[in-house]
Amino acid sequence: MTGLNLLRRPRRLRVSAGMRSLVRETRLSVDALVYPLFVVEGQGVRREISSMPGVFQLSVDEAVRETAGAREDGVRAVLLFGLPAAKDDTGSAAADPAAPVQTAVRALREHCSDVTIITDVCLCEYTSHGHCGVLDGEHILNDVTVEHLARAAVSHAEAGAHIVAPSDMMDGRVAAIRAALDARGFDDVAIMSYAAKYCSAFYGPFREAVDSAPAFGDRRTHQMDPANTDEALREVELDLAEGADIIMVKPALPYLDVIQRVKTRFRQPTAAYQVSGEYAMLKAAGRLDWIDEPRAMLESLTGIHRAGADIIITYYAREAARALAEHDLV
Numbered sequence: 001m002t003g004l005n006l007l008r009r010p011r012r013l014r015v016s017a018g019m020r021s022l023v024r025e026t027r028l029s030v031d032a033l034v035y036p037l038f039v040v041e042g043q044g045v046r047r048e049i050s051s052m053p054g055v056f057q058l059s060v061d062e063a064v065r066e067t068a069g070a071r072e073d074g075v076r077a078v079l080l081f082g083l084p085a086a087k088d089d090t091g092s093a094a095a096d097p098a099a100p101v102q103t104a105v106r107a108l109r110e111h112c113s114d115v116t117i118i119t120d121v122c123l124c125e126y127t128s129h130g131h132c133g134v135l136d137g138e139h140i141l142n143d144v145t146v147e148h149l150a151r152a153a154v155s156h157a158e159a160g161a162h163i164v165a166p167s168d169m170m171d172g173r174v175a176a177i178r179a180a181l182d183a184r185g186f187d188d189v190a191i192m193s194y195a196a197k198y199c200s201a202f203y204g205p206f207r208e209a210v211d212s213a214p215a216f217g218d219r220r221t222h223q224m225d226p227a228n229t230d231e232a233l234r235e236v237e238l239d240l241a242e243g244a245d246i247i248m249v250k251p252a253l254p255y256l257d258v259i260q261r262v263k264t265r266f267r268q269p270t271a272a273y274q275v276s277g278e279y280a281m282l283k284a285a286g287r288l289d290w291i292d293e294p295r296a297m298l299e300s301l302t303g304i305h306r307a308g309a310d311i312i313i314t315y316y317a318r319e320a321a322r323a324l325a326e327h328d329l330v
């Protein structure tokens with residue numbers, strides 16, 4: 001006998017792909033993935049966003065085609081953002097039943113009836129100044145904004161949305177949206193609140209996608225300070241008390257500790273958003289051949305899931321679904 005006389009040899013469970021898959025603790029599944037789409041006016045429009053290769057602004061007909069393709073890949077949920085034809089001071093197109101998001105929801109209900117439709121509720125895509133609310137000078141009016149958000153959420157529910165997802169970070173918006181939905185008989189429409197949304201540099205490419213960079217100032221008075229986690233728990237607690245069905249942490253990768261604390265503390269359905277800047281970084285490094293992009297994609301998504309996210313919103317949803325189906329990359 002040579003060598004060590006070891007009773008425990010952890011490497012035994014790593015000797016083959018089959019052995020590793022038997023003892024794998026986190027099993028990333030396509031069921032967890034939500035695919036964000038950017039819907040614009042027009043027909044036959046499919047315009048790539050330069051800082052997000054593989055992601056497009058889509059007219060309603062193209063959004064339906066993209067969703068049908070995603071469904072074939074196994075993805076069962078989409079999150080819709082809209083770019084209105086015209087923006088104004090108060091973001092009035094946010095609640096317009098003829099705007100791209102509401103139109104897309106109706107079309108998806110008709111053509112992709114087994115896909116869960118989630119809509120982003122915020123004013124920043126709709127205001128001419130790019131802020132998430134109605135302004136008085138340079139100050140966002142919280143309570144006035146909340147009324148506008150509730151109207152937008154109702155218009156999404158009327159179009160047929162299954163879940164509305166307020167991303168504005170105004171105080172009290174979940175309660176106001178819940179009340180507005182219930183008053184109109186939409187008690188089955190769920191709320192996924194962006195509960196712990198940080199003021200992040202990683203939203204940069206998204207703002208190109210929907211042309212929503214604030215004309216002045218920033219979002220620090222409503223989005224959270226990246227240094228805080230106790231505050232995230234307070235935000236989540238409030239949103240749950242106000243009626244949120246699913247709570248979200250955003251961005252994902254720089255905030256895995258927050259995802260874990262939120263999941264272990266509340267044991268509620270928890271979502272994480274792998275945002276545009278996270279996607280752009282992986283794409284850029286992959287294009288330069290500096291990383292193996294498919295592996296980095298699955299490793300990131302697995303990490304987010306392992307931290308405690310039941311639901312992952314990702315621009316990689318289709319690519320990840322296909323990679324998971326192939327199975328050999330994991």
Ligand code: PBG
Binds near residue numbers: 202207276
């Ligand atoms: C606001 C909203 C933003 C994102 C989702 N909803 C941008 C922001 O707060 O500036 C960012 C998503 C991403 O970066 O992928 N409506």
